[in-house]
Amino acid sequence: MTKLVRLIDQNRCMGCQACVSACAVENYFTPDAPWNVMVEYEVGTYPAVKRVYNTMNCMHCEQPSCKAACDAVGAKAISKNQFGVVLVDYDKCIGCGYCAAVCPYGVPQLNKSVAELYPGQGKSGAETIPYKDRHPTHRKKAKVVEKCTFCAHKLDRAVTDGKVDRIGKDQAYTPSCDLVCPVQARMFGDIDDPNSDVSMRIKATGAVQLKKQFGTGPQVYYALAEGAKS
Amino acid sequence: MKRLIAAVVLGLAMAALPAAAADEATKKPAAKPAASAKSLDPGTGAFHRVHTQKLKMSCDTCHASELKDVLFLRGAEVSASGPGPVDRAVCLGCHQAPAKPNWYGATK
Numbered sequence: 311m312t313k314l315v316r317l318i319d320q321n322r323c324m325g326c327q328a329c330v331s332a333c334a335v336e337n338y339f340t341p342d343a344p345w346n347v348m349v350e351y352e353v354g355t356y357p358a359v360k361r362v363y364n365t366m367n368c369m370h371c372e373q374p375s376c377k378a379a380c381d382a383v384g385a386k387a388i389s390k391n392q393f394g395v396v397l398v399d400y401d402k403c404i405g406c407g408y409c410a411a412v413c414p415y416g417v418p419q420l421n422k423s424v425a426e427l428y429p430g431q432g433k434s435g436a437e438t439i440p441y442k443d444r445h446p447t448h449r450k451k452a453k454v455v456e457k458c459t460f461c462a463h464k465l466d467r468a469v470t471d472g473k474v475d476r477i478g479k480d481q482a483y484t485p486s487c488d489l490v491c492p493v494q495a496r497m498f499g500d501i502d503d504p505n506s507d508v509s510m511r512i513k514a515t516g517a518v519q520l521k522k523q524f525g526t527g528p529q530v531y532y533a534l535a536e537g538a539k540s
Numbered sequence: 541m542k543r544l545i546a547a548v549v550l551g552l553a554m555a556a557l558p559a560a561a562a563d564e565a566t567k568k569p570a571a572k573p574a575a576s577a578k579s580l581d582p583g584t585g586a587f588h589r590v591h592t593q594k595l596k597m598s599c600d601t602c603h604a605s606e607l608k609d610v611l612f613l614r615g616a617e618v619s620a621s622g623p624g625p626v627d628r629a630v631c632l633g634c635h636q637a638p639a640k641p642n643w644y645g646a647t648k
Binding site: 344347349351364366367408410411412413414415416417419520521523524539540 | 587610611612613614615616628629632
C-alpha cells in the first residue's frame with residue numbers, strides 16, 4: 311500500500327508563503343476560498359518571544375470527520391482514494407456546509423462564487439485551460455465545497471504514467487507547494503515505505519500530527535518549533 | 541389438467557413479479573439529502589435549531605467569545621460582530637464514541 315503524507319518542519323519554515331502562492335496558481339483557488347493558509351502566532355514571554363509559522367492545508371485524515379458528516383446527510387460527495395487522499399466530488403456536493411462545520415482544522419471552504427485568482431485582471435495560468443479539459447478537482451463550481459487535494463491531478467498523472475514510485479520525487483508528480491519551499495521545510499511521500507525520505511525525516515524529527523485528540527488520524531505531520539501548539 | 545392450471549398460474553405470477561417490483565421502485569421517492577445550503581443559517585438552519593430549540597443550549601455553550609484556536613484554516617471567517625467561532629472540542633463532548641469521534645448519532 312501507498313499512503314501519502316506530508317511533513318512540514320516548523321524549525322525550517324520562515325513564513326515566506328511560497329507554498330501558499332504555488333497552491334493558488336496551481337489550483338487557482340478563489341481568493342475567498344484558499345486551499346492553503348499560513349497561520350502565524352507568537353510563543354514565549356517577552357523578551358524571549360518568537361514567531362511560529364504553521365502552514366495549514368487539508369490534513370487528509372484517515373477517519374475524516376468531513377466524510378462522516380457528508381455520508382450522514384446523504385450526499386456522499388467526499389471520498390478517500392487509494393493513496394488516502396480525501397476528495398470532494400463537486401457534482402455530488404449539495405453545499406450544506408456540514409463538512410466545514412465538523413472539520414477540527416477548519417479546512418473545507420464553501421465557495422460562494424467562482425472568482426478569478428486576480429479579479430479584474432483576466433485569467434491567469436491554469437485558469438485558461440478550457441473547463442472540459444480540466445482535472446475534475448479543477449472544474450470549479452459555485453456553492454460547493456472545495457479544499458486541498460494533495461494536487462490530485464498530479465497524482466492521477468503518476469498513476470496514468472505508471473510512475474507511482476516517483477511521487478514526491480519528480481516535479482510532475484509532487485504537489486506544487488512541496489516543490490517550491492526555498493528552505494526544504496516541506497516533504498511529501500509514502501509513509502508506508504520505511505525507507506522513503508519522508509518516513510525517515512518524520513522519525514528523525516519526531517514530527518507529530520496536530521489536534522490528535524480529535525482522533526481523525528491526519529496524514530500531515532509537523533516537526534514542531536519549540537513552544538508551538540499542536 | 542391440474543398440472544397445466546398450476547403451471548399457468550405460476551407463469552402468470554412470475555410474469556407479474558418484475559412489473560410489481562418496477563411499480564414499487566417508481567412509487568419509492570428518490571433519496572433526499574438530509575441537509576440543504578440553508579442548514580447552517582443561524583436563525584432557521586437545522587444545525588442551530590437542533591442545538592438551541594430542541595436541546596435548549598445557549599449560544600455561548602458552543603461559540604467562544606474569541607478565537608482561541610489558532611490552528612484553524614478558516615480563522616479569517618470569524619467576524620468581529622458574530623458570536624465567535626465554535627470550539628470543535630465542545631462538539632466532542634457529545635458527538636464522540638469511546639474509541640473515535642462519531643460526529644452524528646453518538647450523543648448517548
